[in-house]
Amino acid sequence: MELRHLRFFIALAEELNFGRAALRCNVTQPPFSVAIRQLESHLNVILVERNSRNVMLTPAGEALxxxxxxLMGQVGDAYELARCVSEGKRGKLRVGFHASMLYQGLSEMVQAMEQDEPLVEIELLEMATQDQVQSLLAGRIDVGFGHSTIVPASLSSVTILQEPLVVCVPPAHxxxxxxDFLLDMLKDEGFICFWREASPIYFDRIVSLCVQAGFNPRIRHQVRQWTTVVAMVGKGMGVAIxxxxxxxxxLASAMIPLESEACTELQCMWVNGAEQPMVQNLLGYAKRHLRASSRVKQK
Incomplete structure (x- = not known):
């Protein structure tokens, strides 16, 4: 018994006419009639009573x-589900993100995709870049958005945007x-940095900028959240880049543009071979909605 036997029987049950039912199923009447007889033979029951004038369902036919x-409604739902999943229009997407994305259009990206694809559920998980890499490799997230990292060979990545780096100082600094601000004006200051193990490239970039300015920074504090960095600066606990x-x-702090064009990159990462449609769809929304902020004016 095949699915077509059931489709043919439903058409006959609704049309109660072999010719019309066959036409509805886009077949000629002889193979249509054969399929109905095959179904009856497989079930070993009579489903329809035929005579020269009428076709009627038997009690067994009515029950079937x-x-x-x-059943056919469920089959249709299954087909639609498979199609939606294959097109990235249904399913769950676990997304790792860095806190700074809150100021780069994260909410706009998620809202736009949820509005256009209401059957896609996006779960956001905040984590540092290195944690995202490990979570991708372990299958705990489907896609990650991290800052300036060396991506392992088993991951694919694309740069979404470049964000300039600026100096963050207390309001009355x-x-x-x-x-004319020069970075070496901060050579005697204590620096607050993002934790090196969480983002080694960022940490090393900050040190490199200071060395290029002629001094080694005094790293006094290392933290895991950008907002914590800025809040600590606002409390007079140090300066930051x-x-x-x-x-x-x-938050209560002031920003000063750097003389150099130093930037940090926002990268979208996923596991090689896992270019599922939902990931690619999200990548498109990221390119349209995530953005670098306008240049900071010296306060």
Whole structure:
């Protein structure tokens, strides 16, 4: 017994006419009639009573028709589910993200995809870049958005945007009154950095910028959250170099542009061979909605 036997029987049950039912199923009447007889033979029951004028369902046929309606509805739902999943329009997507994305259009990206694809469930999991890499490799997330990292060969990645780095100082810091700010003005300051084990490339980039300015930074504190960095700076606990978008956090600190064009990259990462449609769809929304902030003006 094949699925077509059931489709043919449902058409006959609703049309009660072999010719019309065959036409509805896009076959000629002889093979249609054969299929109905095959179904009856397989079940060993009579499903329809035939005469020269009428076609009527037997009690067995009536019972089968009721069940087959529900079954074919479920089959249709299964087909639709498979199609939606294959097109990335249904399913769950676990997304690792870095806190700074809150100021780069994360909410707009998620809202746009959820509005366009209401059957896609996006679960956001905040984690540092290195944690995202490990979570991708372990299958705990489907896609990650991290900052400036060396991506293992088993992962694919694409750069979504570049964000300028800026100096973050307390609101009343003397450097804010300087006519021409130079990074070496902070050589005697204590620096607050993002934890090196969580983002080694960022940490080394900050050290490199200071060395290029003629001094080795005094790293006093290392933390896991950008907002923590800025909050600590606002409390006078040190200075920092942060992505420009953090200026939008609203925390009590001041930002000064760097003379150099130093940037940090936002990368989208996923496991090689896992280019499922939902991941590719999300990548498209990321390219359209994630953005670098405008250049910070010296305060």
């Amino acid at each position: 028709y009721g069940r087959m309606q529900r 003397p450097a804010l009154r300087a006519h 942060v992505p420009q978008c953090i200026a939008q956090s609203g």
